[in-house]
Amino acid sequence: MTDNALTIDNVRKDRGKTTVLDDVSLRVAPGERVALLGHNGAGKSTLIKTILGLTPLTDGQIRIGDAKPGSAVARRTTAYLPEAVSFHPALTGREQLQLFARLDGQKADIPGLLDRVGLGDAMDRRIGAYSKGMRQRLGLAQVLLGNPKVALLDEPTSGLDPISRQDLYAIIDELAANGTAVLIASHALTEVEAQTDRIAILRKGIKVADDTLENLSAQAGLPTKLRIRASGDHADEVAEATGGTRINCASVEILCTPDRKMEALRRVAAMGEVITDIEMTPPRLEDLYRHYAKEGAQ
């Protein structure tokens, strides 16, 4: 018995001569939300399909709870939202969800679920008349069927407007709060930043990072950016005193590592009236992602 809802150990997948996944290990605990980031073709979707048992592994091992991928138990306890999914246009949302509930082998409150994802009014309309966002919501509704132990979401926010994205993350939080391990493959870095517990980055099939956002920032040692606005024509003076670079007639930019941030701030504060404003930008996930995904620093 393992504590993890999802255990991936040293997984390798070759397609012909190319290695799509190389020695990838990942664990997701019940109730944990993990973001899986990477470029197109980094192996995110392939990893998800190996977890579902749709793609055989070349090497390594995956366990969903204690079950093998593709086994009856694993299929029943795993929920999946494919990237840009669409359904048969002739069916209504309710009928499509009914099919999934019957395949899952359980009674479900289908109108309630559709209401939950905001399709309450559209449930008896044909899917052919749905917008992309509505199809995505329908896909999300089937994820909620039957309290899954593991939820695999491939680009869940694609095609959703900002309000719908917030709704989506509210639903994901609810899933996690109920003990579902959630793995989200995504490009939408800014959203993932605030909405997940841990971040794993894949680069060309290799896992280059796997930690919380704070730890990743600390490890990467990316600089915090201070932008200082000086009053009048003191900008040159300020730039000289702080060792920053002047970027326009009134502003100076200083890049400093996390441990030297306070020191720089104190120095700036000591300059008194000359400074009219300070803006501080800590490294964002985007910078981190660029750091890990491009340079491949471990």
Add this chain to the structure above:
Amino acid sequence: MTRFLAIASTEMLILRRNRWLLMATVIMLLFALALTFAGSAPTGSVGVDMLTVSVTSMTTLSVYLAPLLALMISFDAIAGEAERGSLSLLLSYPAGRGEILLGKFAAHLAALAFAMTIGFGAAGAIAAWFGGAGAESLTALARLIGTSILLGAVFLALGYLVSALSRSATAAAGLSAGLWLVFVVLYDLGLLGAVVMDGSGDFTRSIFPWLMVANPADAFRVWNISASDGVAMASGMVGAAQTLPAWAAPLSLILWPLLAFALARAAFKRVEP
């Protein structure tokens, strides 16, 4: 079992919803009626009742139409789902691939059977009403409907096979058209050419009949014609069918759906969505 039923009932719903069932039934009905009325002229001269003539014409029709309708319905079954992205989702549910394929097959076959029974049945009833029918011609009609459904089953399964082998629904449609052309037209042309070349040599007398019933479309024709003297007389096709044992054509037509389904199942197993 509930999963099989869930798939089958959903597929049936789709066939009704997108009016495929209605269209197929109307097509069968119109062609069958047209042939029955157009083909009623030679009744007197050959000395068989009108229903027999009607069944003969409809046999010729069904050779072309049953495979065509079956392929039209089945080519999309796997490639279409793969293209929509819903195949990977469907396969992430507890239903097995065999169960999924069998569920679709059951619904599609039921729809075909419905269209055939209504189309041929209505035409047969009209022929019987106007031109009389005997026990033998009624049996011939029942046989026509039953064998048409079997022939449809063969091409449904072959449709799943090409659907599993294709990367897109468009490619599957193209392959299906090719399949139809080969089985229904080109195969016969090839055999005919070989017979003409051979004259009445060994090939024509011993190999040709077996090659003929190896094709499900021809087995369908042979079964319907050789099983009824009246139909054989009305169609003028007696020769080749008589050199074969009576079980040859039925065996071929019963084995084909099983073989084609097994092939489709094997191809579907290898699909990585």
